[in-house]
Every structure is written in structure tokens, then in C-alpha cells.
Amino acid sequence: MSDGRIAVIGTGYVGLTSGTCLASLGHEVVCGDVDPEKVARMSRGEVPIFEEGLEELMRAGIAAGNLTFVHGAADAVHGAKYIFLCLPTPDGGDGRADLRIVHQVVAEISSLLDPGAILVTKSTVPVGTAKDIRTTLDRDDVFVVSNPEFLQEGTAVRNFMKPDRVVVGSDHRPAAEAVAALYEALDAPAVITSAESSELIKYASNAFLAMKLSFINSIAGLAEVVGADVTEIAGGMGFDDRIGNKFLKAGPGWGGSCFPKDTKALATIALDNGVSFPLLTATVQSNEEAQSRVADRIRAAAGGDLAGVPIGVWGLTFKAGTDDLRDSPALEVVLRLDTENAVITAYDPTVEKNLPAKNGYPDVTVAADVYEAARGAQVIVLLTEWSEFTAIDLAKVAEVAPRATIVDCRNILDPAAVAAAGLKFQQIGRPIS
Ligand code: UDX
Numbered sequence: 111m112s113d114g115r116i117a118v119i120g121t122g123y124v125g126l127t128s129g130t131c132l133a134s135l136g137h138e139v140v141c142g143d144v145d146p147e148k149v150a151r152m153s154r155g156e157v158p159i160f161e162e163g164l165e166e167l168m169r170a171g172i173a174a175g176n177l178t179f180v181h182g183a184a185d186a187v188h189g190a191k192y193i194f195l196c197l198p199t200p201d202g203g204d205g206r207a208d209l210r211i212v213h214q215v216v217a218e219i220s221s222l223l224d225p226g227a228i229l230v231t232k233s234t235v236p237v238g239t240a241k242d243i244r245t246t247l248d249r250d251d252v253f254v255v256s257n258p259e260f261l262q263e264g265t266a267v268r269n270f271m272k273p274d275r276v277v278v279g280s281d282h283r284p285a286a287e288a289v290a291a292l293y294e295a296l297d298a299p300a301v302i303t304s305a306e307s308s309e310l311i312k313y314a315s316n317a318f319l320a321m322k323l324s325f326i327n328s329i330a331g332l333a334e335v336v337g338a339d340v341t342e343i344a345g346g347m348g349f350d351d352r353i354g355n356k357f358l359k360a361g362p363g364w365g366g367s368c369f370p371k372d373t374k375a376l377a378t379i380a381l382d383n384g385v386s387f388p389l390l391t392a393t394v395q396s397n398e399e400a401q402s403r404v405a406d407r408i409r410a411a412a413g414g415d416l417a418g419v420p421i422g423v424w425g426l427t428f429k430a431g432t433d434d435l436r437d438s439p440a441l442e443v444v445l446r447l448d449t450e451n452a453v454i455t456a457y458d459p460t461v462e463k464n465l466p467a468k469n470g471y472p473d474v475t476v477a478a479d480v481y482e483a484a485r486g487a488q489v490i491v492l493l494t495e496w497s498e499f500t501a502i503d504l505a506k507v508a509e510v511a512p513r514a515t516i517v518d519c520r521n522i523l524d525p526a527a528v529a530a531a532g533l534k535f536q537q538i539g540r541p542i543s
Pocket of ligand 1: 260261263264319323356358359360364368369428429439
């Protein structure tokens with residue numbers, strides 16, 4: 111379909127989804143990864159992550175012969191026209207993204223690239239990275255393009271196939287246009303910019319969404335005190351087109367692999383460039399406060415002291431539809447309870463083993479179902495909005511935890527149904543009954 115083969119380097123969430131979806135558009139795609147075992151599994155059509163719709167699409171690509179997996183970057187880039195870098199850019203510990211892996215790979219493949227090849231950064235990278243990559247690359251006949259992803263875990267395939275926009279930035283417009291053309295079949299608006307703008311669009315979008323969430327979570331905190339209802343407030347705000355009704359669901363704070371890292375990274379970029387941007391630090395601080403507010407409520411529901419109190423937890427992942435625990439607000443809340451020596455039993459549809467109390471994880475016994483997690487609990491806290499939680503048999507919960515208060519931090523349970531089961535109930539940003 112395209113006029114050249116695509117190599118995707120790195121098969122994490124972004125790389126595997128992007129490579130698979132690009133293949134499904136008809137392009138010839140070779141994905142390279144450093145983990146030989148993972149490569150073998152993917153070649154057999156096994157998806158190493160939990161992502162709806164990905165496995166079917168991956169198997170279709172493998173069967174059609176235009177999606178293959180190889181060990182290492184060198185084999186993948188051989189003869190490729192487009193090289194998508196989908197590599198980890200972790201928090202370097204000081205808020206700055208650590209780009210060592212990106213530069214190592216660029217140095218490794220530099221001499222292997224065909225003249226006219228286009229190196230595409232899909233990983234979220236700081237402003238100026240395209241320029242830095244050109245220096246590491248040291249090739250005048252190879253172009254560098256920024257093409258950030260806006261994929262949400264759990265709906266990544268849908269997001270890729272129906273994007274709101276495709277952002278492509280480069281100082282070499284023909285290269286940017288060639289990358290935008292790879293997405294032509296998707297019929298989405300292409301935003302062609304400088305590399306610097308493209309790099310910033312990604313950070314600005316994620317930080318803006320995080321700010322919107324921190325805002326509604328603070329409104330929720332206020333609503334609880336003044337007797338208002340955050341769902342009604344969000345509904346009233348969301349009708350205003352300038353605000354929009356998305357990302358206004360109050361919860362136990364926001365998390366995941368992108369928002370926390372990107373918001374802090376943008377704050378550092380602003381600081382490094384001498385630009386005052388207090389909204390970003392306030393966004394992060396408000397999120398920590400939202401998590402603490404949930405812990406405060408649980409402590410209050412337990413009578414003011416959490417030591418030795420049995421707490422049931424429903425949901426551990428950072429949101430529904432993913433098995434990802436990275437920077438999960440649910441874990442942050444549980445960590446606060448653990449610090450105060452609560453006895454925590456949790457259920458999450460994607461977590462099978464007890465969590466070890468290390469690497470910033472709390473000490474949590476993992477139960478086989480929601481009822482086992484609830485058994486004997488004084489407080490049951492719902493932290494992740496798994497749809498199966500809306501079908502919980504509340505009468506059964508009342509049998510195993512007759513004195514429990516349920517704290518629904520995602521506002522997904524029906525207050526009338528909880529009351530009918532005879533359980534005490536609280537939600538986020540709603541008057542406490
Ligand atoms: C995010 C961005 O949305 C995506 O564009 C980017 O490429 C990667 O980061 P993701 O991390 O998958 O995607 O999560 P997202 O669905 O955006 O949710 C982030 C957090 O916000 C979660 O903790 C979620 O529970 C929370 N959230 C989201 C709310 O609390 N309320 C909402 O209304 C929406």
C-alpha cells in the first residue's frame with residue numbers, strides 16, 4: 111500500500127498497537143523488540159498486553175503476511191522507509207524524561223538506514239528531541255519526524271482507527287507529509303507542524319486533560335462540603351461546547367502511564383526554559399489531595415482509626431479496561447490505608463496474585479471475587495470503574511459484610527440499590543447520606 115516498509119522499534123502498548131493497526135491499513139510492517147521471548151510469543155499471535163481487539167487484528171496481520179516480528183532493531187530497520195521509535199521514555203527521577211534508550215537505538219541503527227528513510231518519534235519526548243536525534247543520527251539524507259500518539263489504554267485500537275487528529279511535525283515538510291499519508295485511509299484531520307510544536311502538542315494535551323480532571327475532582331471535594339452533586343455540576347458544565355462533557359467524571363484521582371509522567375515532564379520543561387506555569391504543579395498537588403480525601407473518608411467511615419480495620423477494595427488498576435497498575439490512583443489510596451495499618455483485601459478482574467509490599471506497592475491480599483474481598487469488611491471502597499461492579503449482588507455483599515459502608519469512588523453504583531441492601535453508602539462529590 112505505502113511506498114515503503116514500516117519498521118516499528120519497541121512493542122509496548124504504543125508500538126504493538128501502532129504496528130498492528132498500521133498493518134491493518136495495508137502497510138507492510140516489521141516490529142522489532144529486544145526481548146526474544148516476547149518476539150517469539152508475538153510471532154505466534156499471542157498479545158502480551160490486555161488490549162481489546164488487538165489480538166484479532168494482530169493475528170489477521172500475521173496471517174495476511176504484512177505484520178512480522180523480529181528480534182532487535184537492526185533486523186527491523188533493514189530496507190525500511192519509515193522507522194517508528196516506540197521506546198520507553200521513563201521519568202528520569204527529576205521529572206525529566208530519560209531519553210537514553212531512544213538515543214542508544216538511534217545510534218545503533220544510524221548506519222543501517224537507507225538514504226531517504228524517515229525516523230518517526232512516537233514515544234512522548236521533550237521539546238527539542240527531534241533536533242537531538244538528528245545530532246545522534248548524524249545523517250543528512252535521513253529525516254526526523256515527530257508523530258505523537260494519543261492512544262488510551264483499553265480503547266487503543268479504536269483510538270488509532272478513529273483518531274480526532276493525526277499530528278505530524280518536522281522541519282522537513284515533505285517527510286511530515288509522507289508520514290501523514292500513512293494515515294490517509296483513516297480520514298482524520300492531519301495537523302502538520304514544526305517538530306517542536308508537535309512534541310509540545312502531546313504534552314499540552316495530556317497535561318490539559320489532567321488539569322481538567324484535577325479541576326473536577328476539586329469541585330467534587332467542594333460539592334461534598336456544600337451539599338452539591340458533582341455529577342449534576344459536570345452535566346451542567348459539559349453542555350458548554352467550550353468546556354465539553356468529556357473527562358469530567360470525578361474519581362479517586364487520575365493516573366496511568368502517561369498523565370503523571372507527562373504533567374511532571376511539562377512542568378520541568380517550563381522550569382528549564384524559565385517559564386512560570388503554576389497550573390501544572392497545582393494539577394499534580396490537587397491530584398494527591400483527591401487521593402488523600404478518599405483515604406480521609408474511609409478513615410472517617412471506619413470510625414477515625416484504620417489500624418487493624420478490615421477494608422475491602424474493588425478495583426486496583428488505574429482505570430477499567432486495562433491490567434495496568436502503573437501510577438494507579440487506586441494503589442495510591444490503598445497505600446495510604448496500608449500506611450495506617452488497615453487490613454486490605456482487594457479484588458480486581460485483572461490482578462490474580464497478592465501484591466508484594468515493595469516498589470511502592472501496598473501490602474494487599476488479592477481475593478478471587480468481589481464478595482471474598484468484601485467479607486467481614488468494615489468499609490468497602492470501589493476504586494476502579496469495572497462495568498462488572500455495576501452487576502454486584504448487593505444482598506450477597508450485605509450477607510458477608512453486614513456492617514459495611516460502601517465508598518463508591520467512581521459513582522457507578524445505584525444508591526437506591528445499595529440502600530435496599532441495607533448498607534451504608536457514600537459517593538464522590540455527592541452529599542453524604
Ligand atoms: C492517556 C491519554 O488519554 C492518551 O491520549 C495518551 O496518549 C496516554 O494517556 P490513558 O493513560 O490510557 O490515556 O488513560 P485515560 O483514559 O486518559 O485516563 C487517565 C486517568 O484519568 C485514569 O486514571 C482515569 O480513571 C482518569 N479519568 C479519566 C477520570 O478520573 N475521569 C474521567 O472522566 C476520565
